[in-house]
Amino acid sequence: MGRSLLDKLKDLERTAGVRRPDADETAQARGDEPSAVEADQAIDPRAAELVEAGFQRMETPHGAVWVRETAFDLCTQYGGRPFADFLSCDFERLGRLAKAEIAPERMMFYDVEATGLGHGGGTMPFLHAVGSFADDEFRVAQYFVPDYADEGAVVRLLAEAWFGRRDAVLVSYNGKSYDWPLFVNRCVLYGLQPPEPAHLDLLHPARRLWKGVVRRMKLADVEAALGVRRDGDLPGSEAPLRYFAYVDGAPLASMEDVFAHNLRDVCTLARLALELADALAERTSWPHASPHVGLATWFDAWREWESADAQFRKAVAQEDADWRARWLFSLFLKRRGRWEEALDLWLELADAYPDRPEPYVEAAKYFEHRRRDLARALWAAEAAQARTGEGSREYGEMARRVERIRRKLEREAACEGDPRRLL
Numbered sequence: 001m002g003r004s005l006l007d008k009l010k011d012l013e014r015t016a017g018v019r020r021p022d023a024d025e026t027a028q029a030r031g032d033e034p035s036a037v038e039a040d041q042a043i044d045p046r047a048a049e050l051v052e053a054g055f056q057r058m059e060t061p062h063g064a065v066w067v068r069e070t071a072f073d074l075c076t077q078y079g080g081r082p083f084a085d086f087l088s089c090d091f092e093r094l095g096r097l098a099k100a101e102i103a104p105e106r107m108m109f110y111d112v113e114a115t116g117l118g119h120g121g122g123t124m125p126f127l128h129a130v131g132s133f134a135d136d137e138f139r140v141a142q143y144f145v146p147d148y149a150d151e152g153a154v155v156r157l158l159a160e161a162w163f164g165r166r167d168a169v170l171v172s173y174n175g176k177s178y179d180w181p182l183f184v185n186r187c188v189l190y191g192l193q194p195p196e197p198a199h200l201d202l203l204h205p206a207r208r209l210w211k212g213v214v215r216r217m218k219l220a221d222v223e224a225a226l227g228v229r230r231d232g233d234l235p236g237s238e239a240p241l242r243y244f245a246y247v248d249g250a251p252l253a254s255m256e257d258v259f260a261h262n263l264r265d266v267c268t269l270a271r272l273a274l275e276l277a278d279a280l281a282e283r284t285s286w287p288h289a290s291p292h293v294g295l296a297t298w299f300d301a302w303r304e305w306e307s308a309d310a311q312f313r314k315a316v317a318q319e320d321a322d323w324r325a326r327w328l329f330s331l332f333l334k335r336r337g338r339w340e341e342a343l344d345l346w347l348e349l350a351d352a353y354p355d356r357p358e359p360y361v362e363a364a365k366y367f368e369h370r371r372r373d374l375a376r377a378l379w380a381a382e383a384a385q386a387r388t389g390e391g392s393r394e395y396g397e398m399a400r401r402v403e404r405i406r407r408k409l410e411r412e413a414a415c416e417g418d419p420r421r422l423l
Contacts, residue, residue: 127259129142368405
């Protein structure tokens with residue numbers, strides 16, 4: 001028989017600087033008073049299971065809430081890096097993506113487990129996890145809904161105590177499409193005004209950096225690229241079935257792997273945010289072109305030319321530098337007026353990709369309008385035309401360019417034969 005989640009957490013406490021705050025400490029962190037359970041007071045078996053698993057019952061004006069906090073010492077390593085690295089991290093550029101000032105104490109790493117993938121009233125989030133930094137620890141509070149009737153109190157507490165803070169920055173993964181719209185709909189269901197914290201969805205920057213490296217952009221695939229390993233992890237798709245079974249009477253032990261999966265997801269959010277912040281601060285390098293191209297396009301859009309140039313050069317120096325990396329770099333050089341470097345890249349691309357007309361199109365423009373070398377402009381234009389399909393729009397455009405250059409060459413030849421035509 002496998003070990004329970006409680007046993008796993010106890011082992012983690014002994015080996016990785018993890019502790020579980022007591023009931024009073026948990027309640028104090030949220031601003032609520034924990035319910036007093038006298039030693040001789042009989043509690044129902046379901047509540048006893050939750051207590052045994054480390055959950056604390058908190059009384060709120062809207063009902064009871066069950067929460068378990070897991071606290072990680074900042075020296076705890078996750079994915080090869082300690083949580084303490086957040087203290088020395090530069091979040092300025094990452095804050096631009098969230099359109100808010102970011103600091104560790106303002107970040108709330110949010111992940112939910114729900115009964116389905118939709119946003120409608122039939123989909124209920126039954127486990128909310130919020131990770132935050134406090135008192136030299138990284139703490140993950142997991143709010144569990146043991147029965148459908150208990151959800152309202154959890155939603156109200158999260159909306160008021162967590163997401164309603166003015167300085168809050170919500171951090172999620174695909175949260176703008178799933179987790180947060182789902183929570184907003186639950187707020188509406190219970191008559192609450194949904195909070196509007198700044199929101200940083202890590203899926204979008206992660207996709208820009210690693211789409212060419214990671215085959216799929218699921219959180220588990222991205223974290224594997226960061227060195228995070230999950231042995232024996234429960235697939236997220238199985239979580240709803242475990243919850244339905246629990247509500248129907250299965251023991252809480254059936255939910256332990258769901259709790260562990262959810263806890264790891266939040267820790268991965270923090271690890272991923274750290275990696276992205278370091279990448280944007282130019283503290284990281286990869287043996288792949290795609291991440292450097294992603295950074296370069298951000299810096300280019302932010303008009304940080306030196307950083308963009310440096311990242312483009314790192315990209316094209318990689319063995320897997322593809323058409324996109326080299327083509328975008330050539331266009332960046334063109335915009336910056338570095339014509340000779342851009343021309344060299346266009347000619348290299350023309351040789352490396354014999355089916356692509358774009359390098360010769362740019363070369364033709366350069367020779368015609370910048371260098372005023374009509375003979376080479378005609379050569380490049382005809383080469384580009386030969387790579388386009390006859391009858392296509394691109395073929396027609398190149399045919400007109402070729403004809404125009406030829407007329408210019410004819411006028412030049414005529415002027416050389418009769419200098420009076422120059423007057």
